[in-house]
Amino acid sequence: MRSFWQDIRNGIFTENPVFVMLLGMCPVLGVTTQAVNGIGMGLATTFVLLGSNLVVSLLRKVIPGEVRIPSFIVVIATFVTMVDLLMLSYLPDLHKVLGIFIPLIVVNCLILQRAEALASKNSLGRALGDALGMGIGFTLALTLLGSIREFLGFGTLFSITIIPNYIPFSIMRESTGGFITLGLLLAFFRWYSIRKQRGKQA
């Protein structure tokens, strides 16, 4: 029986949804121009993941196998609508920045994949632990990407000026910056794991 903490660690490191499994790439590249947007998107996705894993796990014996995917999509879409309306009323500025990417959480393959691969086969505790782990992993990855892009593109971090009179590296604000930063980060993690393996062999 895996423990709760193992699930959390799994989501952050071993099976990080962004850097290892490469799921949910659209918001990863689309909204991470600033660190705050990364956190906002990450938390919204975590909320939806928790909700959908909760409901799917509770209903796993009720939903017939043939219609499980459409059922999961309806469950996910319900939670996405909740996030959308909550954000609109409590965080209108963030809602405006994230724009179309909030309703698009519905088609984030990460959430459907977790519902299908894990929540529909496991108990409630396990499903919630996994959702929390994956959500934290996703949020951290988005925040990391957002911080790098914000620092290089604006010279600030969480809107606090780090380098005064910074000459911005403006492609970091465009989609180009997202693609290249993510590519280099993936290469870095791969380099690190190759080096670690070599160390074990030696």
Added chain:
Amino acid sequence: MIRSILVIVASAAIVNNFVFKQVLGICPFLGISNKVETSLGMGAAVTFVMAMASAVTWALQRYLLIPLKLEYLQTIMFILVIATLVQLVEMFIKKSSPSLYRALGVFLPLITTNCAVLGVALLNIRSEYNLAESVFNGVGAAIGFTLALVLLAGIRERLDESEVSPVFQGLPLALIVAGILALAFSGFQGVI
């Protein structure tokens, strides 16, 4: 009328390219851009679904959700409509044209979770397009998606032949190439 439609298509396909500018549909963009041939197949399937989804979701919003004041159900209704539509298209092609089905069949189920399809439906509503404008925006977006896919696939086919450091092999390099392509596309900014 024709002029404004041309502007919409060109804007959706090139200037505001869905993949490079709006960053939508990245999963299939990275997932199946290994070969030019499969990219073209996926592009054709997406074009078909996007044009139909644009028309159906527009009608749904206009004649059902707005009169009943149920706009908050937009996300749920749209994704259900798209999923159903993909299913219907698959059944229809299977019956009517087996050869087309063999070419596109494997791509169809993947389209439901292609965020560019839901994205175009939502953007049509937000831009307050009419029916014709919505459909052509869908077609333009799909052309842009296909273009991006084919461009990346062409480059990746060549990269597969060359020796690349294992650190960069596969996705990291594909992402960096996509970044450079996006930079090239940003040159179209302000053309329309």
